[in-house]
Every structure is written in structure tokens, then in C-alpha cells.
Amino acid sequence: MLFxxxxxFGISAIAIxxxxxxxxxxxxxxxxxxxxxxSIGEDLDLDISDEIEEEKFRSFHEIGLNTQTIDMNSSGxxxxxxxxxxxxxxxxxxxxxxxxxxxxxxxxxxxxxxxxTLWVAVRxxxxxxxxxxxxxxxxxxxxxxxxxxxxxxPEVPAALAVVLAIASATGAPSKRNAAAFxxxxxxxxxxxxxxMPVALTIFLLVAFVKKKTERQFISAYTAVSFxxxxxxxxxxxxxxxxxxxxxxxxxxxxxxxxNVIGGDPDIWGRSKRFIGLLVDRGFGLAAWTPSFLIFxxxxxxxxxxxxxxxxxxVFPFLIxxxxxxxxxxxxxxxxxxxxxxxxxxxxxxxxxxxxIDNFKKFLFPTVFATVVGSIGWIWIAVEAQTGRRxxxxxxxxxxxxxxxxxxxxxxxxxxxxxxxxxxAAIWSFVIVLxxxxxxxxxxxxxxxxxxxxxxxxxVTTDLNSGSSIR
Numbered sequence: 001m002l003f004x005x006x007x008x009f010g011i012s013a014i015a016i017x018x019x020x021x022x023x024x025x026x027x028x029x030x031x032x033x034x035x036x037x038x039s040i041g042e043d044l045d046l047d048i049s050d051e052i053e054e055e056k057f058r059s060f061h062e063i064g065l066n067t068q069t070i071d072m073n074s075s076g077x078x079x080x081x082x083x084x085x086x087x088x089x090x091x092x093x094x095x096x097x098x099x100x101x102x103x104x105x106x107x108x109x110x111x112x113x114x115x116x117t118l119w120v121a122v123r124x125x126x127x128x129x130x131x132x133x134x135x136x137x138x139x140x141x142x143x144x145x146x147x148x149x150x151x152x153x154p155e156v157p158a159a160l161a162v163v164l165a166i167a168s169a170t171g172a173p174s175k176r177n178a179a180a181f182x183x184x185x186x187x188x189x190x191x192x193x194x195x196m197p198v199a200l201t202i203f204l205l206v207a208f209v210k211k212k213t214e215r216q217f218i219s220a221y222t223a224v225s226f227x228x229x230x231x232x233x234x235x236x237x238x239x240x241x242x243x244x245x246x247x248x249x250x251x252x253x254x255x256x257x258x259n260v261i262g263g264d265p266d267i268w269g270r271s272k273r274f275i276g277l278l279v280d281r282g283f284g285l286a287a288w289t290p291s292f293l294i295f296x297x298x299x300x301x302x303x304x305x306x307x308x309x310x311x312x313x314v315f316p317f318l319i320x321x322x323x324x325x326x327x328x329x330x331x332x333x334x335x336x337x338x339x340x341x342x343x344x345x346x347x348x349x350x351x352x353x354x355x356i357d358n359f360k361k362f363l364f365p366t367v368f369a370t371v372v373g374s375i376g377w378i379w380i381a382v383e384a385q386t387g388r389r390x391x392x393x394x395x396x397x398x399x400x401x402x403x404x405x406x407x408x409x410x411x412x413x414x415x416x417x418x419x420x421x422x423x424a425a426i427w428s429f430v431i432v433l434x435x436x437x438x439x440x441x442x443x444x445x446x447x448x449x450x451x452x453x454x455x456x457x458x459v460t461t462d463l464n465s466g467s468s469i470r
Contacts, residue, residue, distance in 0.1 A: 001115040004133055008140040009111030011374060012149025016103045018384035020151070020392040021334075023063035025099055027392050028334040030152035031061045032068055032080040034099055036087035041095030046087075046240065049078040060099040068250055072242065079241060081250030085190035086154040103150050106157075110149025113160045114140035117346045120163055124170045124309065127353045131360065134367050135353040142289040142373035144338035145345060150381075151391075153335065154191040155342035161187045162198060162316065163346050169206045170309045178222050181206070186229045188343075193245050194323060195343055201319045202312070209311050261327050272413060272424065273325040279427045281410040282396045283337040285345075289373030290406065291366050295348040296431050298355040300438025307354065313347045320344030332414050334392055355438065376400045 020027040026034065035048040035057055043050070048069070051057065057065050069078040080087075093101030114136055121132040139145060148155040165184035168177040185203055188195035203226070234244065241249045247260045278285050278292060285292040299317070302310050324331070324340030333339065356363050379400045384391040389398060398404075411423040 004137040005111035005115035008114040011141040012107040012110040012146045015150040015381035018391045025060040033152045036080045037090035037094040040091040079249040107149045109156045116163045121350045127357045131357040138367045138370035139349045143377045147336040158191045158343040166312045273331045281412040291369035296434040297438035298351040300435035301355045304439045304442040317344045317347040
């Protein structure tokens with residue numbers, strides 16, 4: 001766990017000095033998070049009007065700033081239209097070391113996420129430590145999981161909250177696990193309201209999937225805690241942001257805060273993202289880390305195998321992926337590819353680790369294909385420190401040879417050339433085929449060592465407790 005955590009921290013931290021765009025260290029939403037963190041650290045409030053007026057953003061954003069905010073009252077109070085938990089987490093390092101400290105803390109979160117994912121894979125889903133370490137370490141050190149270990153977005157803390165929620169939900173009923181579960185689920189909407197569907201899915205799984213003997217996990221105390229947390233969340237936003245979400249404070253959503261998903265969203269048109277999030281030429285996961293192509297096969301295997309607690313990997317992942325497909329305003333944006341999927345990607349990594357633990361001959365090819373992504377990330381991060389490239393604005397123009405060749409086999413949903421839909425149709429067939437292969441592989445699985453291990457008593461340590469459970 002320590003080795004994997006430090007490895008991912010180091011790979012993530014490589015991009016700390018990299019410029020996101022020309023004339024600015026950070027871009028788009030990142031300055032808003034930093035300004036709010038600065039306001040909390042210096043003034044103990046969320047009002048960034050004085051930070052904007054005094055141009056305190058110049059240390060990390062030399063060019064003009066898109067403030068994204070409106071005057072909330074006659075005194076000119078301005079609030080960033082982004083949920084406040086991430087700025088709160090960044091406030092101390094921002095006060096001490098500025099934007100470098102904020103980015104360094106997110107690299108620490110990336111390391112913690114990798115270590116926690118490894119722990120959950122081994123202790124909750126019985127993956128062998130060797131397989132789990134190789135798979136989790138490789139994927140954690142590849143984009144997009146390592147990418148958001150240096151960019152100022154709530155994606156990595158949200159992914160950590162998801163992993164901890166599942167760790168506590170799949171553990172034995174106890175007050176400590178219940179408390180960890182409540183805190184993890186509660187943290188998700190405070191990081192961003194877009195994580196609410198995933199949080200609700202995990203809660204419903206605990207409420208309805210757990211065995212009758214374990215239903216006391218959702219005790220009266222836990223239920224009251226959730227009701228209280230929900231009331232605090234709604235009342236806080238209504239009184240502070242003057243709406244049910246933070247978007248009511250944004251200058252883009254003056255007419256209706258729920259326009260954040262689009263004034264008239266084209267649901268059918270957005271459906272192409274369902275595979276585009278994986279195979280789009282610029283913003284698809286597989287374009288940068290080829291090994292992500294196998295996660296449909298891993299989920300096919302998991303759905304057929306139905307190991308203990310498999311629902312906690314499959315359903316939150318599908319809900320998170322669906323949110324990125326149909327609710328997110330865009331799949332393409334001024335951020336590193338895969339942003340909308342990061343919160344649930346560790347669940348896919350665990351699924352891959354489970355499948356590979358049953359078919360160990362695929363371990364080396366998977367790790368090798370993932371390391372290709374890590375090398376590409378390091379290449380681009382270094383490029384962005386030379387002034388020849390920017391990390392966010394023109395990453396597709398990188399000189400990284402692998403991407404320039406490999407990406408040509410994917411559909412380009414951004415520019416939509418004439419052959420896009422044909423290529424997308426082929427990849428849709430490939431993804432379905434991979435899922436089918438994973439599904440059918442269950443009947444052909446002949447890994448006696450794993451079957452024997454699964455049938456023996458396994459001693460695990462309960463989350464946040466010193467007791468052992470046999």
C-alpha cells in the first residue's frame with residue numbers, strides 16, 4: 001500500500017509545475033477553487049469579491065480571469081459557483097504554499113486513493129495482493145487517475161470518498177463502519193452535486209442488498225444522520241447561495257440554476273458519449289491509457305461470476321458513467337480527458353483486478369498497456385513545462401509518438417469527420433464483444449488456486465477497527 005501510494009503520488013506530482021494554458025498556471029474552473037480556498041484561508045468566508053478586486057489570482061493566472069460569478073447582494077458579495085468542500089480542503093496548503101501547495105495536496109489524495117483502492121481490492125474482494133498491487137499501481141499512475149492528482153478539481157477526492165464508502169459498506173456492521181459510511185456519502189455532494197446519483201446508488205445498495213442479518217448497518221442512528229446531513233446541505237445552499245445548488249451563484253445560470261445540464265439537452269445526441277467516453281480520439285480513456293479497453297470484459301466477467309458484493313462495483317460505476325453520458329454538459333472541455341468518469345474509475349480498476357486474478361496470463365499485457373499511458377502522461381507533463389505545449393489547451397497536439405499513431409483508430413467526436421459514425425459503430429461492436437468474452441469466460445475459468453482460496457476462511461481487518469473477522 002505504501003509503495004503504490006508513493007508511486008502514484010510521485011507520478012501525479014510530476015505535473016505540478018506544468019502550465020494548464022498559455023499565460024496561466026491553471027485554467028477555467030481551477031482559479032475559482034483556488035480563490036475560494038484563499039478566501040477561506042485568509043478571511044474564513046466564501047466571498048471572493050475582495051480576492052478578485054485585489055487580483056490575488058495573478059500568481060497563478062497572469063491573464064484576465066473569467067470570474068463566473070454575479071453580485072449576490074447590494075454589498076457586491078461574490079461566491080464561486082462550485083461546491084465548497086474542495087476549497088475547504090485546500091485552504092491550509094493554499095495559505096501556506098499557494099497554488100503549489102494546493103496541487104501537492106491533490107497529489108497526496110491521488111496516492112491515498114491508490115492505497116485505499118488496493119486495500120479494498122484485497123480485503124473486500126479477495127484479490128491476491130500481488131495482482132492487486134500491479135493492477136492498482138499501474139492504473140493509478142496512468143491518466144486520468146494521476147492527471148487529476150495535480151489539477152484543481154474535486155475528481156480524486158470524490159473517487160476516494162466512493163472507495164471509502166464501499167469499503168465501509170462491504171464491511172461488517174459496526175458503529176465505526178456506519179460512521180465512515182455516512183461521512184463518505186455525505187462528502188460526495190459537498191464536493192460536487194453531480195456526485196449525488198452515485199452517492200444515492202451506494203446508499204440504496206446498502207439499504208436493500210445487504211443480508212437481513214446485516215440490515216442493522218442502516219440503523220436508526222444512521223438514517224437520522226443522513227436526514228440531518230441532507231437538511232443541512234439544502235438549507236446551507238438556500239441561504240448562502242440563494243438556490244438549491246451552487247450554480248445559482250454563477251453568471252451562466254442566472255435564469256435557471258439547472259441549466260448547468262443544458263437548457264434543452266439533446267439526450268439522444270448525448271448517447272454517443274456512452275462509448276465516446278472510452279474511445280473518443282481526444283477525450284476517450286483508451287486513447288491515452290490503452291488498457292482501459294478491457295474493463296467491459298472485466299465487468300462482463302463480474303456480472304456473470306457474481307462474487308460477493310459485486311453490485312457495489314457494477315451499479316455505482318454504471319450510474320457514474322451514465323451521469324457523464326447524459327447529465328454532464330459536455331464530454332469535451334478545457335480539462336484533461338476523462339474528468340467526468342474519474343469518481344467511479346477505481347471501481348473499474350478493482351473489477352479488472354478481480355478478472356485478472358482469475359486469468360493471470362493477462363497480467364503482464366495489462367500492466368504493459370497501462371505503463372504506456374504513464375509514459376505518455378510524463379511526456380506531456382514535461383512538454384507543458386517547456387513552453388512548447390500547455391497541459392489542457394493543446395494536449396492533442398503532443399509530440400508523444402504513441403498517441404499520434406494509436407489515436408487514429410478511434411472516432412473523432414469533436415470534429416466529426418465523415419467516417420466518425422462508421423468507426424464508432426465498429427468500436428461499439430468491439431465493446432459488446434469484449435463484454436461477451438468476459439461473460440462467457442466464467443464457464444471456462446480453471447483457476448483452482450483462486451477457487452481454493454475463496455473457499456477457505458479469510459481473515460480480514462474491519463475498516464477503522466482493530467478487530468479481526470473470520
